[in-house]
Amino acid sequence: MNPLYAGLEAGGTKFNCIAATGPNDIRAEARFPTTTPAETLGRVIEFFRRVQAEHGPLAALGIGSFGPVDPNPASPTFGYITTTPKPGWAQADIVGPLRAALGLPTAFDTDVNAAALGEWRWGAAQGLDTFVYLTIGTGIGGGVFVNGQLVHGLIHPELGHILIPRDPARDPFPGFCPFHGDCLEGLAAGPAIERRWGARAETLPPDHPAWELEAHYLALGLVSYICTLSPQRIILGGGVMSQPQIFPLLRAETQSLLNGYIQAPQIIEHSDTYIVPPGLGARAGMLGAVALAENEYQKSA
Numbered sequence: 001m002n003p004l005y006a007g008l009e010a011g012g013t014k015f016n017c018i019a020a021t022g023p024n025d026i027r028a029e030a031r032f033p034t035t036t037p038a039e040t041l042g043r044v045i046e047f048f049r050r051v052q053a054e055h056g057p058l059a060a061l062g063i064g065s066f067g068p069v070d071p072n073p074a075s076p077t078f079g080y081i082t083t084t085p086k087p088g089w090a091q092a093d094i095v096g097p098l099r100a101a102l103g104l105p106t107a108f109d110t111d112v113n114a115a116a117l118g119e120w121r122w123g124a125a126q127g128l129d130t131f132v133y134l135t136i137g138t139g140i141g142g143g144v145f146v147n148g149q150l151v152h153g154l155i156h157p158e159l160g161h162i163l164i165p166r167d168p169a170r171d172p173f174p175g176f177c178p179f180h181g182d183c184l185e186g187l188a189a190g191p192a193i194e195r196r197w198g199a200r201a202e203t204l205p206p207d208h209p210a211w212e213l214e215a216h217y218l219a220l221g222l223v224s225y226i227c228t229l230s231p232q233r234i235i236l237g238g239g240v241m242s243q244p245q246i247f248p249l250l251r252a253e254t255q256s257l258l259n260g261y262i263q264a265p266q267i268i269e270h271s272d273t274y275i276v277p278p279g280l281g282a283r284a285g286m287l288g289a290v291a292l293a294e295n296e297y298q299k300s301a
């Protein structure tokens with residue numbers, strides 16, 4: 001029998017919990033609003049204890065968290081959310097309380113690295129060795145998988161905070177990133193769309209000029225990732241990307257900005273399979289956490 005894994009996608013607005021052996025065998029799921037660390041983690045613990053009572057032992061726990069986080073197992077603050085502006089969550093220990101209460105081998109990474117791993121294991125990145133997973137939601141974040149491994153490096157990549165050109169004549173909105181103003185996240189995450197156009201992104205019609213500008217900014221980001229990481233595919237998820245009209249605009253704008261310089265048929269002839277939505281849909285993050293748990297279990301076994 002396949003081991004049953006616990007996956008936690010810890011987000012700034014909700015915590016998604018899942019118990020599964022893989023995407024085709026999900027035994028239980030729950031979501032809790034992100035309130036205080038003690039209350040939210042308490043509900044997570046209660047949920048996984050109930051899962052164990054009903055479905056048998058869990059083999060390992062994987063956590064993909066909003067950040068910035070400390071994903072370095074050798075660090076004293078491993079498993080913490082570090083400098084988030086979210087009230088109550090700066091320097092919050094996520095792994096400690098869950099490991100103490102559940103006693104499971106526990107893996108911890110960024111939410112986007114987890115989602116990238118999930119896409120590699122079961123979704124749109126199967127068989128690839130270098131790719132990027134990007135989410136466009138309340139913020140912009142990216143998971144990076146290079147030469148068959150998730151990238152951590154100094155801390156972890158921050159693909160949302162790259163600095164991109166903005167033409168103030170075309171777009172007077174100065175951006176909302178508290179650190180950089182008009183970085184990619186400051187210009188193209190959901191709240192930027194809402195503030196620039198005065199309406200929530202999900203209420204704008206598909207032919208609204210917002211989407212062309214959105215595709216322009218995202219393409220500037222993708223060009224930087226393509227030129228620095230040479231990804232074999234780029235996967236884009238998150239609330240904003242549930243607008244399907246962005247994808248064709250984004251593919252065309254990326255090609256236009258690259259201007260033929262990168263001579264790869266994947267980009268030039270097959271951009272519809274190069275820039276894609278997540279194969280696991282909205283469950284990429286949760287199932288990615290399950291994939292983290294699977295890796296941890298195999299390491300510990």
Ligand code: ADP
Pocket residue numbers: 011012013136137138139189190191194200201202203238239240241242243
């Ligand atoms: P989070 O990033 O908090 O995990 P989401 O990925 O749902 O959650 O991102 C929320 C942001 O995405 C909000 O700014 C919201 O306006 C925007 N959003 C959510 N759904 C849609 C949609 N269908 N179309 C466009 N924008 C959306």
Ligand code: ZN
Pocket residue numbers: 160161162177178179180181183184185186
């Ligand atoms: Zn920024």
